[in-house]
Amino acid sequence: MSSVQSAPTPLPWYRELDREKWKSFFAAWIGYALDGFDFVLITLVLTEIADEFGLSTVESASLVSGAFITRWLGGAVLGAFGDRFGRRSAMIVSILLYSVGTLACGFAWGYTSLFTARLLVGMGMAGEYSASATYVLESWPARLRNRASGFLISGFSLGGVAAAEVYARVVPAYGWRWLFYIGLLPVVVALWVRRALPEAGDWEKRVGSAGAAPNPFRPLFADRRRAWANSVLVVLATGSLFAVFTPVGAGAVPVLSVLAAACLIAFAVQLGGRKRWLLFVALCVTVFCAFLYSWPVQALLPTYLKTELGYTPAQVSDALYWAGFGTMAGCIIAGFLGDRFGTRKAYSFTLLVGIAFVFPVFAVRGSLVGLGVLLFFMLACMQGISGLLPKFIAGHFPTETRAASLGFTYNVGALGGAVAPVLGARLALNMSLGQSLAVLTFALTLVVILLIGFNVPSRLNRLIDPTPVPDYLTTEAAEDTHASTPPRTEQSDSIPRK
Numbered sequence: 001m002s003s004v005q006s007a008p009t010p011l012p013w014y015r016e017l018d019r020e021k022w023k024s025f026f027a028a029w030i031g032y033a034l035d036g037f038d039f040v041l042i043t044l045v046l047t048e049i050a051d052e053f054g055l056s057t058v059e060s061a062s063l064v065s066g067a068f069i070t071r072w073l074g075g076a077v078l079g080a081f082g083d084r085f086g087r088r089s090a091m092i093v094s095i096l097l098y099s100v101g102t103l104a105c106g107f108a109w110g111y112t113s114l115f116t117a118r119l120l121v122g123m124g125m126a127g128e129y130s131a132s133a134t135y136v137l138e139s140w141p142a143r144l145r146n147r148a149s150g151f152l153i154s155g156f157s158l159g160g161v162a163a164a165e166v167y168a169r170v171v172p173a174y175g176w177r178w179l180f181y182i183g184l185l186p187v188v189v190a191l192w193v194r195r196a197l198p199e200a201g202d203w204e205k206r207v208g209s210a211g212a213a214p215n216p217f218r219p220l221f222a223d224r225r226r227a228w229a230n231s232v233l234v235v236l237a238t239g240s241l242f243a244v245f246t247p248v249g250a251g252a253v254p255v256l257s258v259l260a261a262a263c264l265i266a267f268a269v270q271l272g273g274r275k276r277w278l279l280f281v282a283l284c285v286t287v288f289c290a291f292l293y294s295w296p297v298q299a300l301l302p303t304y305l306k307t308e309l310g311y312t313p314a315q316v317s318d319a320l321y322w323a324g325f326g327t328m329a330g331c332i333i334a335g336f337l338g339d340r341f342g343t344r345k346a347y348s349f350t351l352l353v354g355i356a357f358v359f360p361v362f363a364v365r366g367s368l369v370g371l372g373v374l375l376f377f378m379l380a381c382m383q384g385i386s387g388l389l390p391k392f393i394a395g396h397f398p399t400e401t402r403a404a405s406l407g408f409t410y411n412v413g414a415l416g417g418a419v420a421p422v423l424g425a426r427l428a429l430n431m432s433l434g435q436s437l438a439v440l441t442f443a444l445t446l447v448v449i450l451l452i453g454f455n456v457p458s459r460l461n462r463l464i465d466p467t468p469v470p471d472y473l474t475t476e477a478a479e480d481t482h483a484s485t486p487p488r489t490e491q492s493d494s495i496p497r498k
Helices: 019-044 046-053 057-069 071-085 087-106 111-139 142-174 177-196 201-208 224-244 253-307 313-341 343-361 368-382 384-394 399-413 415-427 433-453 456-461 472-484
Strands: none
Touching: 019 046, 019 057, 019 087, 019 111, 019 142, 019 177, 019 253, 046 057, 046 111, 046 253, 057 071, 057 111, 057 224, 057 253, 057 415, 071 087, 071 111, 071 224, 071 399, 087 111, 087 177, 111 142, 111 201, 111 384, 111 399, 142 177, 142 313, 142 384, 142 472, 201 399, 224 253, 253 313, 253 368, 253 384, 253 399, 253 415, 253 433, 253 456, 313 343, 313 368, 313 384, 343 368, 343 384, 343 433, 368 384, 384 399, 384 472, 399 415, 415 433, 433 456
């Protein structure tokens, strides 16, 4: 008589992650929370800085933009560092970089010195994004990688909430500079990360243990002539962006913007190669639009609350609590939605829900609680779902070049975050700041819904290469699982008999 073996009961998803994976995730998450803390500080004290240095609204908004100008370079360089030497090392370097930049902000003596320190913060932040995202995605099981992406990005939101709390307690009593002196804290975390962290699983299997040494920038330095040309492009791109977002480029912004865009597109074409250059460019555009809809609110919400609604620092802090926890809750929920319904479908439908809250948020005047609740739901849908953006982008690239490709495409697109606060401030010259933020957020969200919902980057790439772009985060994991499964023998395939 034969006995039938019952199928094993599936483990709860959190039991699929052993202690080592949770420890790795927590280390990356802490780094990302500190990243969010350091980056959000500037948005909280724009009015105080403007008063001390005598800056206009557009000039103070450009301080937010400053961190985005060098992000493309930091994301690419530190991403390539992570592809070659490991995700762990890139995380440590990135944390140290933005910590030093944040500390330098506290010692700034004027607009130019503060703007320069923000450039350093941007480079470190870019490297942290690509290193932490690839590290966690490559460490978790394939079917949980939307959760890995969403959970990780929630750390940035909590960092913003912590920054708001510190702002309310520190700035009124001690001034805005003390807010930046806390930037030394991430150095301690960086040292702990180096001691405690194992390497990302996918990178270790495909690169580390194989003794490979990927060089994602090899196409840029194939010969001496190309190396010189691309070195000039780096200088032109960075110099043009610096001039665009500072008074240096006054009167020549359109020309400088075109020059910077041309340089960055030239890099995208070279890095993507003959079969993937259009994919690189389209992903940059997608991220650019995502920042244009999200960063006007993230950058200028404190200014809106203080100037148009007349909120005190304590009330601003309360409103930002609602906003920050809404974004954090949205990131976590987005991870479950992405694993359940697919990344693109979850992304587009959640954004559709979110735009229903945009105009009501900026219509509330007399109720802090009402504004807080609306902010919670709007940001849970619209900012929280961006927790899936690392998963969406990283899936387009193989392990050997993933960090550099993610770092480049995401952080070139992140220039939308540099444009967003300045654009919002300029629109506010002809309408109220609240109206300009509502219009930008609503219109650009619709564009992102179309780009991601209809998978426009991959569809466009078929114009030059009919081969579909796979989701490497899924296909490579399947290949590794198949390769590590021993061949089944007759004995193992047979049903035990009594």
